[in-house]
Amino acid sequence: MIWVDTIIQGILLxxxxxxxxxxxxxxxxxxxxxxxAHGDLIVMGAYLILVLVTLLGLSPFIAVLxxxxxxxxxxxxxxxxxxxxxxxxxxxxxxxxxxGLSIVLQNALLEGFSADSRRLPTDALTTASVQVGPIALGxxxxxxxxxxxxxxxxxxxxxxxxxxxRAFRATSDDPVTASLMGINPTHIFSVATxxxxxxxxxxxxxxxxxxxxxxxIGPARLIYAxxxxxIGGLGSLWGTLVGGIIIGVAxxxxxxxxxxxxxxxxxxxxxVVLLIRPRGLFPRSHD
Amino acid sequence: MAYIVxxxxxxxxxxxxxxxxxxxxxxCLPFFASRSLILDMFTILTMLVLAQFWNLxxxxxxxxxxxxxxxxxMGAYTLFGVVILGGIDPxxxxxxxxxxxxxxxVPTAFFAFxxxxxxxxxxxWVIAExxxxxxxxxxxxxxxxxxxxxxEATSDMMFVGWIESLLDVRSAAARDVLAYWLxxxxxxxxxxxxxxxxxxxxxxxxxxxRDNIEAAKSVGVDAVRMKWVVFLTSAFGTGxxxxxxxxxKARISPDAAxxxxxxxxxxxxxxxxGGIGTIEGPILGVLIFFLLQSLLADFGxxxxxxxxVLAITIMLVAPRGLWGLLSERTGLHFFPVxxxxxxxxxxxx
Numbered sequence: 001m002i003w004v005d006t007i008i009q010g011i012l013l014x015x016x017x018x019x020x021x022x023x024x025x026x027x028x029x030x031x032x033x034x035x036x037a038h039g040d041l042i043v044m045g046a047y048l049i050l051v052l053v054t055l056l057g058l059s060p061f062i063a064v065l066x067x068x069x070x071x072x073x074x075x076x077x078x079x080x081x082x083x084x085x086x087x088x089x090x091x092x093x094x095x096x097x098x099x100g101l102s103i104v105l106q107n108a109l110l111e112g113f114s115a116d117s118r119r120l121p122t123d124a125l126t127t128a129s130v131q132v133g134p135i136a137l138g139x140x141x142x143x144x145x146x147x148x149x150x151x152x153x154x155x156x157x158x159x160x161x162x163x164x165x166r167a168f169r170a171t172s173d174d175p176v177t178a179s180l181m182g183i184n185p186t187h188i189f190s191v192a193t194x195x196x197x198x199x200x201x202x203x204x205x206x207x208x209x210x211x212x213x214x215x216x217i218g219p220a221r222l223i224y225a226x227x228x229x230x231i232g233g234l235g236s237l238w239g240t241l242v243g244g245i246i247i248g249v250a251x252x253x254x255x256x257x258x259x260x261x262x263x264x265x266x267x268x269x270x271x272v273v274l275l276i277r278p279r280g281l282f283p284r285s286h287d
Numbered sequence: 288m289a290y291i292v293x294x295x296x297x298x299x300x301x302x303x304x305x306x307x308x309x310x311x312x313x314x315c316l317p318f319f320a321s322r323s324l325i326l327d328m329f330t331i332l333t334m335l336v337l338a339q340f341w342n343l344x345x346x347x348x349x350x351x352x353x354x355x356x357x358x359x360x361m362g363a364y365t366l367f368g369v370v371i372l373g374g375i376d377p378x379x380x381x382x383x384x385x386x387x388x389x390x391x392x393v394p395t396a397f398f399a400f401x402x403x404x405x406x407x408x409x410x411x412w413v414i415a416e417x418x419x420x421x422x423x424x425x426x427x428x429x430x431x432x433x434x435x436x437x438x439e440a441t442s443d444m445m446f447v448g449w450i451e452s453l454l455d456v457r458s459a460a461a462r463d464v465l466a467y468w469l470x471x472x473x474x475x476x477x478x479x480x481x482x483x484x485x486x487x488x489x490x491x492x493x494x495x496x497r498d499n500i501e502a503a504k505s506v507g508v509d510a511v512r513m514k515w516v517v518f519l520t521s522a523f524g525t526g527x528x529x530x531x532x533x534x535x536k537a538r539i540s541p542d543a544a545x546x547x548x549x550x551x552x553x554x555x556x557x558x559x560x561g562g563i564g565t566i567e568g569p570i571l572g573v574l575i576f577f578l579l580q581s582l583l584a585d586f587g588x589x590x591x592x593x594x595x596v597l598a599i600t601i602m603l604v605a606p607r608g609l610w611g612l613l614s615e616r617t618g619l620h621f622f623p624v625x626x627x628x629x630x631x632x633x634x635x636x
Binding site: 034082090092094096097099104107108110222226260270278 | 351
């Protein structure tokens with residue numbers, strides 16, 4: 001029974017990793033850009049929510065709604081003024097620029113908020129649990145997992161039901177032809193990064209509610225997100241969630257055997273998938 | 288009119304002479320410099336070697352690795368392992384560091400070469416994390432808290448007695464001088480080997496693969512083999528450097544030896560600021576890096592922020608780095624690899 005419990009907790013943890021990874025997957029799917037500062041942007045989002053909560057005395061769930069437009073604007077500006085200039089055939093500029101951004105963000109957060117561990121204020125809801133048969137499920141992990149599913153459904157709706165989504169897909173397939181049809185790829189890219197930042201804000205909310213955070217934890221979140229994206233197959237959003245679940249289950253099972261093996265087990269699961277299916281579990285037919 | 292193909296330029300001949308003078312000065316440095324200057328120079332030289340090897344990987348091989356700390360850490364831990372468990376002299380143990388790094392480089396390459404671009408970068412990073420977590424489980428070498436080199440190993444180190452009597456210094460200072468000379472030898476050998484490699488047929492093949500992999504393959508370049516050569520060479524050199532750095536520190540912990548910031552982030556900034564894809568770039572970069580470090584040392588995290596912003600700006604404005612800007616304006620190449628056609632006067636027969 002304890003194993004069933006461990007695996008269910010792992011699946012729910014996978015929801016959090018799926019949220020970390022969804023923004024990364026979106027941006028990669030559209031512009032083949034890998035943002036190495038993604039994890040630090042999540043941590044920054046958590047600090048932004050913390051500031052709003054502290055200054056305005058809001059509940060974190062309300063503060064996140066205020067943080068979203070701010071993060072959208074930040075993502076839009078970042079893409080428009082910095083990252084768009086790095087796109088091209090050469091893979092070095094985007095990697096090195098986002099890597100530099102990651103170091104800058106970490107140290108700016110360190111300067112602004114010190115290295116102390118912080119946490120978003122929790123209330124009764126965040127510590128509550130529901131009894132399902134013999135297993136107690138935390139309300140917070142359930143909420144995280146549900147949010148991950150809602151985010152992915154919403155993104156799929158956006159992609160396949162709206163004209164913006166059509167523009168996203170067209171630009172992803174062929175930016176030059178898309179621009180002949182009146183689409184401005186650089187504008188599309190900026191909007192896409194803005195939307196990715198909204199998902200980052202949601203991920204930041206759950207990061208801050210479920211555990212402590214400090215300025216140095218971004219890179220580890222980036223690695224989990226990346227592993228989820230690669231396991232799932234590039235550009236497949238549901239695959240990304242499955243990838244997150246695999247990492248989550250591997251981590252909780254590893255931790256159940258030996259607490260020191262938690263992170264290691266996640267990485268090893270990733271390497272095993274990579275060995276068996278180099279293109280991930282649900283690869284796209286092209287690229 | 289006859290033509291010959293040559294790579295040497297007047298600037299490179301002058302640079303060779305200046306380089307030789309600087310080298311002699313550097314060799315003699317311990318005879319007149321203070322101990323703190325020797326230690327600073329040790330840091331500069333070891334960072335330069337790490338930067339040259341990362342530059343070989345990313346700038347020439349197109350393999351952007353964010354996992355170089357795996358080889359630094361593995362090299363360092365191999366050194367501690369053979370010294371503590373095997374009782375080998377630390378200086379001789381440095382060679383094992385390179386081998387230790389190679390041992391993990393082979394499976395790393397096997398995994399990472401399945402990934403491209405950014406995915407390769409993250410793949411190498413994940414493997415470095417795995418190695419760090421595994422090493423932290425190794426209780427004989429201190430586990431997560433780390434360990435120190437035994438006193439008897441450091442005090443009886445090769446050459447130290449000789450340096451003590453030569454320079455008339457205490458054994459601690461003599462050990463630093465020894466580390467400095469080894470770092471200098473390693474830096475010269477690294478630049479020499481990389482320059483030689485780039486001027487051979489392999490170097491041409493490497494440039495061809497970097498510029499256009501399909502075209503290179505079509506004229507018979509074995510691209511996969513080139514990747515292996517570059518990856519293993521740089522892992523070996525990075526491992527040696529890791530061993531040397533921790534021989535000097537004489538104290539190790541997994542978090543320090545596998546630090547992403549110290550052994551990969553700084554190195555990337557050095558190469559990007561100096562100029563990626565050139566041998567001169569990392570040399571210029573390491574000097575700027577060290578200058579900034581001494582200027583901003585008291586400002587803590589502002590220092591890293593400045594470095595990051597500088598690297599981003601350079602990548603956006605001048606992707607070939609400061610040396611790239613300079614050589615574009617002036618046509619200077621101290622380590623030319625370009626083969627040029629030079630017209631010579633017809634010789635009288």
